[in-house]
Amino acid sequence: MVVRVMATGVFDLLHPGHLYFLGEARKLGDELVVVVARDQTARRLKHETYVPEHMRREMVEALKPVDRAILGSTTDIYETVVAERPSIIALGYDQVWNEREVESECARRGVPVKVVRIGPLRHDDLATRRIVERILERAAKEPRP
Numbered sequence: 001m002v003v004r005v006m007a008t009g010v011f012d013l014l015h016p017g018h019l020y021f022l023g024e025a026r027k028l029g030d031e032l033v034v035v036v037a038r039d040q041t042a043r044r045l046k047h048e049t050y051v052p053e054h055m056r057r058e059m060v061e062a063l064k065p066v067d068r069a070i071l072g073s074t075t076d077i078y079e080t081v082v083a084e085r086p087s088i089i090a091l092g093y094d095q096v097w098n099e100r101e102v103e104s105e106c107a108r109r110g111v112p113v114k115v116v117r118i119g120p121l122r123h124d125d126l127a128t129r130r131i132v133e134r135i136l137e138r139a140a141k142e143p144r145p
Contacts, residue, residue, distance in 0.1 A: 002029075002030045002031055003028070003029030003030045003031070003087045003088065004029060004030070004031045004033060004084065004085065004086045004087055004088075005025050005026065005028045005029035005031065005032050005033070005086060005087070005088045005089075005090055006032075006033050006034075006035060006080075006081065006084060006086035006088070006089045006090070006113075007021065007022060007025040007032060007033075007034050007035070007089075007090040007091075007092075008034070008035040008036075008037065008072065008077075008089075008091075008095070009021070009034070009035075009036070009037065009092060009095070010036070010037045010042045010045075010046055010049065010056070011034075011036055011037075011056050011059070011060050012042070012047075012049045012050050012051055012056065013050060013051065013131055013132070014059055014060075014063075015131060016121060017120065017121045019063065019065075020118075020121040021090070021092050021118050021121075022034065022060075022063060022065045022066060023065045024090070024118045025065070025090035025116075025118060026065035026066075028088050028090060028116060029087060029088055031067045031068075032065055032066050032067050032068075033067060033068045033069075033070065033084055033086065034060050034061075034066050034068070034069045034070070035069075035070055035071075035072045035080050035084075036053060036056050036057045036060055036069055036070070036071055036072065037053075037072050038053050038071055038072055038073075038074050039052065039053045040074055041072060041074060045096075047129075050132075053071055054071075057069045057070070057071055070084075078105060078106065078109055081106055081109070081111055081113070082109050082110070082111055085111055086111070086113055087113060087114065088113060088114050088115070088116055089102060089106070089113050089114075089115045089116070090115075090116050090117075090118050091115060091116070091117050091118065092117075092118055093117065093118060093119050093120040094120070097115075099115040099116075099117060100115075102115045103115050
């Protein structure tokens with residue numbers, strides 16, 4: 001039996017923390033399917049994206065640990081879980097979902113899963129928001145021509 005792992009995220013500006021998360025998620029099973037958040041979902045949960053959803057999906061799918069990348073549902077996050085039927089769902093350290101609640105809802109929908117929380121990269125000072133802040137700080141310091 002193939003152990004399918006599902007990981008989710010926005011993956012707006014790819015950075016070392018994303019690579020670490022997806023690499024660790026891939027180690028949990030035989031196949032890694034990554035659900036890339038839709039633009040409207042990212043907007044609702046985090047922020048306006050810099051990169052459009054179809055391009056974010058393509059970039060994520062090109063990463064070595066990823067077997068497939070798909071766009072998530074715009075209405076029901078569990079819709080994709082039911083369609084893909086993973087054995088394990090990997091959550092990032094900063095994702096808001098409660099592991100037991102996700103397991104319970106998946107089981108209720110006929111997809112028993114184990115939810116695993118992946119810890120942060122030790123030097124996670126390059127998260128998307130921090131990268132943007134650093135760029136803006138540098139731009140503000142540079143003299144204008």
